[in-house]
Amino acid sequence: MKHFWRLLPLSFILLLSGCGAENMSALNPQGPVAEMQFSLIALSLYIMIFVLFVVFAIYIFVLIKFRERPGDTHIPKQVHGNRTLEIVWTTIPIILLLMLAVPNVMDTFTLANTEIEQEEAEIEEENGEENGDDAPGSVSDQEAITIEVNAHQFWWEFEYKDYEFTAGQDMYIPTDTQVNIELISDDVQHSFWVPALAGKQDNVPGITNEMWLEAPEEGVYNGKCAELCGASHWLMEFKVVAVDQGTFDDWVDGMTEPPEESIEPTNEVAADGREVFEDSCISCHAVGDEGGQQGPDLTNYGERQVLAGYLDHEDEKLEAWLRDTEEYKPDNEMPSFSEDEIDDEEMDALIEYMNSLKVLEED
Amino acid sequence: MSTAQTGSKNVIWDWLTTVDHKKIGILYLAGGAFFFVLGGIEAILMRIQLMFPEFTFLGAQTFNELLTMHGTTMIFLAAMPLLFGFMNFIIPLQIGARDVAFPFLNALGFWLFLFGGLLLNVSWFTGGAPDAGWTAYVPLSSESAGQGLDYYLLGLQVSGLGTLIGGINFLVTVINMRAPGMSMMRMPLFTWSSFVASMLILFAFPALTIGLLLLMLERLFGGQFFAVDFGGNVIIWQHLFWIFGHPEVYILILPAFGIFSEVIPTFAKKRLFGYSAMVFATLIIGFLGFMVWAHHMFTVGMGPVANAIFAVATMAIAVPTGIKIFNWLLTLWGGRIRFTTANLWALGFIPSFVMGGVTGVMLAVSAANYQFHDTYFVVAHFHYVIIGGVVFGLFAGAYFWWPKMFGYRLNETMGKWFFWLFLIGFHLTFFVQHFLGLLGMQRRVASYLEGQGFGDMNFVSTMGAFLMSIAFIIFLISIFTSKKNTENVNDPWDGRSLEWTTTSPPLHYNYPQTPLVRGLDAFWLEKYEGDGRMKAAEPLGDIHMPNPTILPIVISLGLTIASFGFIYLVYWLIFVGLGITFGAMFIRSVKEDHGHHIPVDEIKRDLEEG
C-alpha cells in the first residue's frame, strides 16, 4: 500500500505469502484487512529475525570461543560491566520497537474505523468535483453494507441490516464492497475469525463490537470461532461466500422473498417433506418469513457449502445428523429425531425438500 | 523463655509438623513435581487426541476438561510451587539466615497450596473437572454445568491464599533477615528476582482472589456480576483475571531468570556482567508487568486507544528483557565455560527463550494480534517462554542445587541425555505450532477437520511431546540411580554465593555462626581474595530456632473441609471447616510458642562431625 514500511518486508512477503490454504490462512491474505495485518506480521518478523540473528551470532561465537578446553585452569577476569554497552543494547531495541509501534498504532486505528471507505469515497468525490470531473467513483465506492453477526453455541446467524433478513452459517458478501460487521452474542463469548480476510474480534454478551472486511476476489472463505465456547467449539465453523454484486443482489432478493417452490413445493415428495418440516423443524428453523429463530435460517439450505457447520453436504450425512445431533455436535441445542418421530419415508421426503431450498437461479 | 523441644523420632510426623525452610522447600518440590507429572500426563493425552484429524481418542468434553486442568495445574500447582521450593531452600542460605521470617506461615503456605491442589483434582472423580479453560471466562464458566468450576474456584482460592502468604514471607525475610554485610546490592540475583516476584505476588493475587470470590458468589449464591440480563458485565472478569494473570507470568519467569543468573556466572567462572543493570531490569520488568494486562484482551473490543496504549507498553517490556539477555551473553564472553548439565539448561534457555520473546513482541502488535489471538501461534509463544524459560530454569536449578539439597550429585551422562532429548522434543513440539496458528488453527480445539492441512504438523508436534516425556523419565530415573555420587558435594561447582559455604545438606540451623559478608559473590571473594573461609559475624553461641507445629496442616484441612461445604452448599460442613480453621488460629494466637534453643555444645558436636 502507500506507506513505505509496507515495502520494507517485501522479501518476506514473497517468502511467506502463499503459505496455507487460500481460503483459510493468515499468511495468504485475500483482502485489504488481512493484507494490512499480514504486512504487520511480516514487518515484525523481519525485525525479529534481525534480533534473533544478532543474539544467535554472539551466542554461537561465545560458546565456541570461550568454552573450557582440556587442561585450562585460568581464572577469567571478573568484569563488573560496561556502561556504554548497556546504553547500546537499551537504545537499539527501543528504536527497533518504535519502527514497529508506529505503523501498528496507525493500523489499529484504521481497523477500528468502520467508516473508512465512506471517508475515502467522500474525499474522492470532493477531489472529483474540484477537478470538474464528473465520472462516477471507482468500484470500491460501493456503499458499505452492514451485517450483524450473532454467534450461538455452536452456529452463526447473519442479520443483513440493510435488507432486514437473516441467514445462517453462510455469510454472502459482494466483492469489492466494504462489509461492516457488528458482533454480538446471546450465550457465551465467541470470536469471529476469517483468517484469509480479517483478524478476529470477539462476540461478547452484552456488548456490540465492530470490525470491517472486504473481499476483492470471489471465493468461499473459511471462518471459525476462536474463543473456547463449549464442547463443540472446534466444530463452530462458517463460510464467507464472496460473490459479484449481481449475484449478491439476486441472493438478497431470494432471501427476502424465497421462491414459491420453497414454501409450497409442486414436487410431490418435496411437498410431503414440507409437511414434515412444518411438523418438526419450523418451530426453530425459518424458511423465508416463516419459522422460529432458535436455529439457523434454512431459506438457502440447498446451497449451503456444508451442513451442521462442517459435514459434507450429502443426503446420508444429513440423515445421520438429524437422527443423532449429539454424536456430531456434542452439547448443541438441536434435538435428535428417532424413527418413531420421523420414519424413513418421511426422512427421505424431508431431505428432498431441504435440498430444494435454493434462492439463486440455477446456471 | 525457651521450651526445649526434642525432635520427634517419627519421620512422617516430623515432615508434617516441620517449620524448617529447607524441609518445606523439599515438600514444595515434591508437591510441585507430583502436579508437574499430572499436568504432563494431561498434556500427553491432549497431544494424542490431536495427533490425527478428527481423531476420537477423547471426547470433546473430556478434552476441554484436560486443557483447563493442564493449564491450571502447570501454572498454579507445578511451576509456581517448584519455584517456591527453590526459593524456600535457597534464599535463607543465600542471605546468611537461619530461617525465614515467618516459619509458621511458611509451613501454612505449603499446606494450603497442597490441599488446594488436591481439592482441585478431586473434581476428576466427582463428575467432571472444570472445563472453561484456565482463564475461566464468563459466562462459559458461570454457566458451566456440574461442580467442576466450583472445584476450580475453591481449589485456587485455597492454594492462592498459600501463595500470597508465601510471598509476604519472602519479602520480609529478604528485608529483615540478611546477614551482616549483605546489603541489598550484594544480594545474589536469585534472591533479588525472587524478591521482586514476591512483590508481584503480593499485588497480583488479591485481584484473583476477588475474581474468584465474585465468580463463586455468582455460581453458588445468585450474584449477578456477570449476568448481562441483570446489568452485569462479562469483561470485568477478564480484567480482574488478567490484572492477576499477566503479573503471574512474571512471577514465574523472574525467579527462573534468577536461577540462570546464578548458574551462568558459576560455570563461566565470571562475575555476573552488569549486576546493577540486571537488578534494575528485574525491577522494571516487575513494574511493567502490571501495566500490560489488557494485551490479552485486544479482541474484546476495548477500542483502538486502549489497544494502542497496551500494545506500546507491552513492547516496552522487551527492552529490559533484552538487557538481561545481553548481560548473560557478556557474562559468558571471556569466561571459561563448562558444559555441565546445569549450564546446558541455562545455555539452552537463551536461544529458546529469545524465540519466545520475539513472538511475544509480534503478539504485542495489536493490529496483527487480531490474527494471532487465540490461535496455536499463542500456544507456541507461551510454551516457548514458559518451558524455554521457566521449566529450563527449574531443571537448571535442580541440577545446580541438587547436591546442596540432597547431598548427592545427579548423574551427568543421564543429565545430558535428558537435556538433549528434551530440547529437541520441545522445539519439535512447539515450533510447528507457530505455523499451525497462522494457517488457521485456533487454540483450545478438541480436534481439527480433515482437509484443512493441519495433520502433518500436529503429528510432528505430538512426536515431540513423546520425546519430552521420555527425556523426563530419564531424569526421574537418574534421581534414584545417582545416590552414590556423594563425594565433593559441599561446593561442587566452585560456587560464588553463601549457600556453598554450608555442608550438604545444610545443618538444620544452616550456619553455626552467622557469616559476615564482605562483597558481592561473598564466597568467591573469600576463596580468591581471602583464605577461603567465611568470616563469622558472631561468636559461637546458643541458637534460637522455631518449634515444629501441626497447626498449619490443621488450618489447611479446615479450609479444605469448608471448601467442600461451599461446593455442595452444605452449610454445617462450612461451619465445621471454618470452625477448625479459626480454632487452630485461635490456639496459635493464645498459646505462645517461643521456640527452642540449640545449646552451643550440640553445635560444637555437629561441627566436629561435619
Add this chain to the structure above:
Amino acid sequence: MAEQQASTYEQLPPNPETATLDGRNKYLGFWFFLGGETVLFGSLIGTYLGLRAGTADGPGPADLFHLDLVFIMTMILLTSSLTSVMAIINMKRGSHKKLLGWMWGTVILGAAFLGFEIYEFYDYYQQGLGFGTSAFSSAFYALVGTHGAHVLFGILWISTLLIRYRNSGITLTNAPKFNTAVLYWHFIDVVWVFIFTVVYLLGIGG
C-alpha cells in the same frame, strides 16, 4: 506462661512493638499484607464502579441510601480508630490498664458500627434489594459486605487479645500483637472512608 509476667514495664524499651526481630518481622509483614488488602479492596471498588449503573429493574443507589445513617456510621468508625490510637499511646507509656480500656472502647464502637450496617442491609433488603436483584446489588453487597466481614474479624481478633492478655501486663510478645491489630483497624477505617466516598456520596450525588 508465668515467665511472661517477669518483664514489667520498667524493663520495656520505648517501642516495645518493634524491639525484637520477631516484632519487626510482624510489623513489616503486616504492612505488606495491608498492601495486598489494598489491591483486594481496589478490585472490589473497581468492580462496583463498573456495575453500579447496572440496576436492572431493581432499586438504585439514589433510591436507597440515607446519608444520615451512613454519616453516623462513619463517625463511629473514625472514633474507634481514635480510641485505638489512645490505646497504643498508653501502651508505649507502659500503662496496661489504659491500653485495655481504650481498646475495649474500640471493640464496642466497632460492634456498634456493625450493628448499624446489619440494620442498613436489612432495610435495603426490605426495600427490594436482594443480593441477586441486579449487578449493582451484588457488587454493593460484595464490597460493603467484605468490609463488614473485615470489621467483624477485627472485633474478634482484638477481643481475643484483650481477654488473653487481661492480666499479663505489656510484654515484648503482646505489644507487637496489639500494634498490628490496631494497624489493621486503621486500615479498615481508611477503606471505609473510600467506600463512604465512592459508594455513598457518589451514589447520591453522582
